[in-house]
Amino acid sequence: MNTLQPWFSLALWLAGIGHFCILGASFQVPSRLGWKEDLAKLTSFNRKLMWVYAGTTLLTIIAFGVITLLLHDELLRGDRAAMFLAGFIAIFWTLRILVDLLYFKHADWPVGRQFIVGHFLLTALFAALALTYWGLLIWNMMKGIS
Template sequence: MQHTVPNWLLIIAGLGQIFTALIYPYIRHKVFDWYNDVKQLKPLNQEIAKTYGRYIQGLNFSFGLITILLTDDLKNGSKLAIAISGLIAAYWIGKVATQIAYYPMYDIPKKALFKFGGYFMNILFTLFALVFAWLFIINCMLFFNI
């Protein structure tokens, strides 16, 4: 039996990850008023917060590029495919877990755009977690001939 994740689903996930990277500055600025909050930190902590924000943005963009440009390599059952699909799966599963555990405690602006945008982003994060967990499992099955 041949196990595989369809290329079209990986392409959608890749595009979605790039979208999250591109929309991230807007969300920080317009939804969370993040920059004003960061200004209240000490200068070193401001730079640390900004750096971590860029890491998140860079990882999302990079994961999207890897997914789109290396689709076949990402699902070939090699050790590297297992490692990369496992890394991306863990990243998005962690994001979804954090979203569920911590974010409901905070008040997000009530505008309809932000409300529906929040639902859309949560659906995207869950899609990424499911797709890459599935890909990781299939890569493991291929590697171990299961």
């Protein structure tokens, strides 16, 4: 079991950094999808609500990255609260993949090779993040059993 520890340690460092890579894409979304023009059609309150929703989601992703990097050792050790957090982040990213597969209609997305490549890379990153936190959770549960 302990032979996996260096791998999970590395995976957690990469996952922490990975969250900040998502920010790079997130900051481009409003301009690339023309939010300013589109959101102008909403009432002022709903427009502000959209910005607050987006900002809150962004803040949560930043927190996932910061917490993963700062509390790397606690996550690796598998404390109860750390495992709750790992489980929550795993669910967060798994649902994001499911939303992409089952809810977003890709015909509605802007066309162009850069969007296809960006979409593929982001989805791959979401999958890597989900796998890392699910793996960590399962590994720590197995450690507890053995």
